[in-house]
Amino acid sequence: MLYNGRPIDLTPEEEEIATMFAVMKDTDYATKPVFVKNFWEDWKKVLGPKHVIQKLELCDFTPIFDWHAAEKEKKKQMSAEEKKQLKEEKAKAEERYAWVLIDGVGNFRVEPPGLFRGRGEHPKMGKLKRRIFPEDIVLNIGKEAPVPECPLPGHKWKEVRHDNTVTWLAFWNDPINVKEFKYVFLHQSSSLKGKSDEEKYDKARKLTSKIDSIRESYTKDFKEKDVEARQIAVATYLIDRLALRAGNEKDDDEADTVGCCSLKVEHVSLSPPNSLEFDFLGKDSIRYQNSVVVNEEVYDAIHDFKKGKKEGVDLFDRLDTSKLNAHLKKYMQGLTAKVFRTYNASYTLETQLKETLGATLNEKTAEYSRANKEVAILCNHQRTVSKGHSAQMERLEAKIAELKTLREELATDLGKVKKGKPPVHSTAKRPPTAEQLEKKLAQTDARIAKMTLDLSVKEDLKTVALGTSKINYMDPRITVAWCKRHEIPIEKVFNKSLLAKFAWAMNVEPNFRFCEADGGADEDP
């Protein structure tokens, strides 16, 4: 790299960190002052006080960036054969880390050093995430099991435990947030994960038989004199109807985001006669923006909760997630705020999925996507619009316009031919018959219809992420049963990973209903 216009040599450690920064030149992070400041503070520590480099502004990382770009290009240019071989070698070398006796392991690699990429306006973005050594790692293995050999010569594990009350295989402290941990868990497809997944959905399903009385109860409490009880009622209403998250307290050294219990007064505004306007940053700094017509008593309650409070003050000042969840436990064993999200997502999928369907497989899977989309919207699962989206839309529109012109030409030719005159637009040596033209016209109409539909679906889904609800919120038994009823191969809606993850749900009866009145109710009430 260059410093003040002159080439400069760095130690491998200094250079490694410089490279982390250099390669991010074209990302959003590089433009954020907090990111740059945090990076410079941490790099400076490594450089030391007497280093030639004293000012970040005088650093020119372009040579490193160009080198990295060239490396990337080299990799891209490798033949498919070479890539395949490299991949196989890697898989072979790692195979022994990928399995435990009973099942597969999830992510078994430690996180490599890098610059922390927090989401939203994270105060720690750009900080150096240091390299993890065996001395950082705690292993959890069977008492009689041989201790895995430490792969770095001269190093040793931090600790070896034998704790069979937890599921993790290893952990280390997150270097960015030393109080937090990074775990190695079993694979999503493992029986252990499958079991707890099934329990999660069973618990949500159990809500079916309780939900009416719960709604009755909190509706009654909208008028409670006691402020805490009233806040619990309104918060539960929002969590139930809007699928909001619980909203735990957050520290100052995290991005400023909220959930239900941590909403601030400025996040909800009143719009007469009875609408609430929500606008706040939720998990991952994803914006939640929604206008909802609400129960009049809820509207009045929010009005009261906001009264006399300045910006930045908690809307539910008498409430936190533990109080809320403690209250929910009175309704049902194990009931917490997140269960409502699972319940309402699964309920939505089941009620949205139509039982009367079009004839083709494509129409059926499109119906599934449509229902999936409703769930994703409920849960506010969003994605950023892809880079080439608008260009892609324009191309599709142009194509449709082209087809429409063709259609007009076919129509006029058909008119001519029917009157026994020669076609104007056909350039074929032998003029087409009326039948041929009619067939082509029908084909073109079908193509126009399909492309127009594709176009609107694409535009519709440009900010909606379907994956998260599919992986975490919709009871797979709903999907499997629906597919069985409509003779849709399950592979059409679940990819390989999901098939493995949801192995426990595959034997469900075709008539399974998530929201049967007695669905999953207690054996002994």
Added chain:
DNA sequence: TACTAGACTTGGAAAAATATTC
């Protein structure tokens, strides 16, 4: 009861793999 360490689920972005189009 409040606090917090700990363990687990949920989340979007980016990379990699695969399918489609020209």
Added chain:
DNA sequence: GAATATTTTTCCAAGTCTAGTA
């Protein structure tokens, strides 16, 4: 068959919630 679009997988950040402690 290369370029482009779409889907799948990987990565690791960021939530939720429990249980133990003071």
